[in-house]
Amino acid sequence: MFLLSLIWAWTAWNIYRPYRRSPELLGVISFIFGVIVGEFGLHVIAVEVALTVLIILFGELSGLGDAVGLIIALGSWLAIGVFYFRAQRxxxxxxxxxxxxxxxxxxxxxxxxxxxxxxxxxxxxxxxxxxxxxxxxxxxxxxxxxxxxxxxxxxxxxxxxxxxxxxxxxxxxxxxxxxxxxxxxxxxxxxxxxxxxxxxxxxxxxxxxxxxxxxxxxxxxxxxxxxxxxxxxxxxxxxxxxxxxxxxxxxxxxxxxxxxxxxxxxxxxxxxxxxxxxxxxxxxxxxxxxxxxxxxxxxxxxxxxxxxxxxxxxxxxxxxxxxxxxxxxxxxxxxxxxxxxxxxxxxxxxxxxxxxxxxxxxxxxxxxxxxxxxxxxxxxxxxxxxxxxxxxxxxxxxxxxxxxxxxxxxxxxMQATADVTDDDTAKIDDATERNTDEAQT
Missing domain, CATH: 3.40.50.1820 (Alpha/Beta hydrolase fold, catalytic domain)
Known part of the structure; x- marks a missing residue:
C-alpha cells in the first residue's frame, strides 16, 4: 500500500507541477498522466478507492508503512478532487x-x-x-x-x-x-x-x-x-x-x-x-x-x-x-x-x-x-x-x-437589401430620365 500510495501521490503532484524541462521524454510522461488524472480525476479517485478497499478486504493493509500510505492516499484524493473542480476557472x-x-x-x-x-x-x-x-x-x-x-x-x-x-x-x-x-x-x-x-x-x-x-x-x-x-x-x-x-x-x-x-x-x-x-x-x-x-x-x-x-x-x-x-x-x-x-x-x-x-x-x-x-x-x-x-x-x-x-x-x-435598394434607385432614375425626355419633346 505504501509504494502504491507514493505513485498516486506523484500523479497528484504532476497535475499541479507538470514537467517542462529536459529530457523531453519526461514531459511526454507528464502529459499522459496529466491528461488522465487532471481531466478524469473523479474516475481516478473512484478506481484508487476501490483498489484500497480490496487491499483492506484481503487483509493486505498492516503496519506503520501501510498506515502512512493510507494517509498519503487520502491526501492525494483530496488534491485530485480540488484540482478537478478548479477546471471551472x-x-x-x-x-x-x-x-x-x-x-x-x-x-x-x-x-x-x-x-x-x-x-x-x-x-x-x-x-x-x-x-x-x-x-x-x-x-x-x-x-x-x-x-x-x-x-x-x-x-x-x-x-x-x-x-x-x-x-x-x-x-x-x-x-x-x-x-x-x-x-x-x-x-x-x-x-x-x-x-x-x-x-x-x-x-x-x-x-x-x-x-x-x-x-x-x-x-x-x-x-x-x-x-x-x-x-x-x-x-x-x-x-x-x-x-x-x-x-x-x-x-x-x-x-x-x-x-x-x-x-x-x-x-x-x-x-x-x-x-x-x-x-x-x-x-x-x-x-x-x-x-x-x-x-x-x-x-x-x-x-x-x-x-x-x-x-x-x-x-x-x-x-x-x-x-x-x-x-x-x-x-x-x-x-x-x-x-x-x-x-x-x-x-x-x-x-x-x-x-x-x-x-x-x-x-x-x-x-x-x-x-x-x-x-x-x-x-x-x-x-x-x-x-x-x-x-x-x-x-x-x-x-x-x-x-x-x-x-x-x-x-x-443587409447586402441583399442594399442591392435591392440600388436596383430600385436605378429604376427610378431611369424612369425620371425617360419622363424628362418625353416632357422636353
Whole structure:
C-alpha cells in the first residue's frame, strides 16, 4: 500500500507541477498522466478507492508503512478532487475570450440562443467517452480524393433532421503529423457532436502522414478536403459559404495554415482555381513557428529534430524557405479571418509561447477580431474526453461560433437589401430620365 500510495501521490503532484524541462521524454510522461488524472480525476479517485478497499478486504493493509500510505492516499484524493473542480476557472477566461473574439466592448451584450447549453451537464461527466448525442448522425469514410492510388476519406456529422443551410466545422486531427499517432476517429469528438446536435454540419478529415509523406502534402490534402466540402456539403445540409477551420496540435498547425493561406497556389497543385477560403479558425495548442524564431521551445529541440527528419526532411540550414513556408506565423496578413486561439497553460508538449506569438502577430495586423484563451491547469489534448473543462470550453465555443454565423447571415441580408435598394434607385432614375425626355419633346 505504501509504494502504491507514493505513485498516486506523484500523479497528484504532476497535475499541479507538470514537467517542462529536459529530457523531453519526461514531459511526454507528464502529459499522459496529466491528461488522465487532471481531466478524469473523479474516475481516478473512484478506481484508487476501490483498489484500497480490496487491499483492506484481503487483509493486505498492516503496519506503520501501510498506515502512512493510507494517509498519503487520502491526501492525494483530496488534491485530485480540488484540482478537478478548479477546471471551472476556465469559464470566465473562455467567456472573455469569446467576447474579445467577437469584438464586443465591455458594455455590449452578447445575445445567446435559448437552445444553447451554457452550463456543464454533470450527468455526461459520468461517461467521459460517450461522445454520441441523441439525434446526431455520422457518415463514415466518405472518399474526398485519391492520391497516388490511396483513397483519402472524411466523416460527416449532422443532426438527424438534416438541417438546411447549416454552418460547417472543418476539423483536422493532430498526432505530430506522423503515421499511427492520430486519426479523424478520436479527436474533437465532444465539440463536433455538440455542434452537430446544435444544427451544425461537422467534417473530420484524414490526410497523408509522415514519414511516408512529406510537407506540403499534409496541407495540400487538407485543401483538397476543403474543396470537396465546398462542392458537396450542401448535400448534407451544410452551407459551403460558411466554414470554420479547427484542429488540435498538428491539426492546430494545419487549420491555422489553411486559414491563413487561402487560395495559395503552392498548396493547391492541380486545383489552383478552387476556393479555399474559410470564415474563421479555432486552433488548439498548435505549433505555429517551425523556425522557433522567438525561442518558444526553449526546453529542447527534439520537436525541431523530428520535424526535420520526418515531416520536412530538410534541415533549417538546407531549406530555410521551406521551414518558413510551413510556419503559419509567417502567413499572417491583414485579411486573415477571425481567430480564437486556445492553449492550455500546463501543456508539456507544445509551450504556450507558440500560441502567444501567433496571437500577437494576428492582433497587430488583422482587420478581424482575434482572441486568445490560455486555460489554467489544462494539458495538451485536454479535450480528448468529456471532462468538466472540456464542457466549459465546448459550450463557450458553441456560443462564439453561433454568433459568427448569425453575423454572417446578417451581413448577407443587409447586402441583399442594399442591392435591392440600388436596383430600385436605378429604376427610378431611369424612369425620371425617360419622363424628362418625353416632357422636353
Amino acid at each position: 476556465a469559464e470566465p477566461i473562455m467567456a472573455q475570450a469569446v467576447r474579445d473574439a467577437l469584438g464586443l466592448n465591455p458594455d455590449q451584450p452578447l445575445n445567446t440562443s435559448d437552445s444553447l447549453q451554457i452550463n456543464p451537464d454533470f450527468k455526461r461527466l459520468l461517461k467521459p467517452f460517450a461522445y454520441r448525442l441523441p439525434g446526431v448522425t455520422r457518415h463514415k469514410n466518405i472518399e474526398y480524393c485519391t492520391v497516388n492510388g490511396r483513397s483519402l476519406k472524411l466523416d460527416i456529422y449532422h443532426r438527424d433532421d438534416l438541417p438546411e443551410n447549416a454552418p460547417v466545422l472543418y476539423q483536422m486531427h493532430g498526432g505530430a503529423w506522423l503515421e499511427n499517432c492520430g486519426s479523424k476517429n478520436e479527436q474533437a469528438l465532444p465539440l463536433m457532436n455538440q455542434l452537430a446536435a446544435n444544427g451544425w454540419v461537422c467534417v473530420a478529415i484524414e490526410y497523408r502522414l509522415s514519414p511516408g509523406s512529406t510537407f506540403p502534402e499534409h496541407i495540400i490534402d487538407c485543401k483538397r478536403g476543403l474543396s470537396w466540402v465546398k462542392d458537396h456539403i450542401a448535400d448534407y445540409g451544410g452551407n459551403p459559404d460558411f466554414v470554420i477551420a479547427t484542429g488540435g496540435s498538428a491539426g492546430g498547425h494545419l487549420s491555422t495554415l489553411l486559414a491563413l493561406s487561402a487560395n495559395a497556389p503552392e498548396f493547391q497543385p492541380g486545383f489552383e482555381d478552387a476556393n479555399t477560403e474559410v470564415q474563421g479558425c479555432v486552433p488548439f495548442y498548435g505549433v505555429y513557428d517551425f523556425l522557433n524564431s522567438q525561442n518558444q521551445r526553449s526546453a529542447g529541440e527534439s520537436l525541431s529534430q523530428w520535424i526535420s527528419a520526418k515531416v520536412l526532411k530538410h534541415t533549417r540550414a538546407e531549406k530555410p524557405e521551406l521551414w518558413r513556408q510551413a510556419s503559419p506565423l509567417y502567413w499572417v496578413h491583414k485579411d486573415a479571418p477571425p481567430f480564437l486561439i486556445i492553449h492550455g497553460e500546463a501543456d508539456t508538449l507544445v509551450p504556450v509561447a507558440e500560441s502567444q506569438e501567433l496571437y500577437k502577430a494576428l492582433h497587430a495586423v488583422s482587420k478581424q477580431p482575434v482572441a486568445y484563451a490560455e486555460l489554467p491547469d489544462a494539458q495538451h489534448a485536454f479535450e480528448i474526453g468529456i471532462s468538466l473543462r472540456t464542457q466549459i470550453v465546448v459550450n463557450q465555443l458553441c456560443v462564439y461560433l453561433d454568433e459568427l454565423y448569425r453575423r454572417h447571415l446578417q451581413a448577407l441580408s
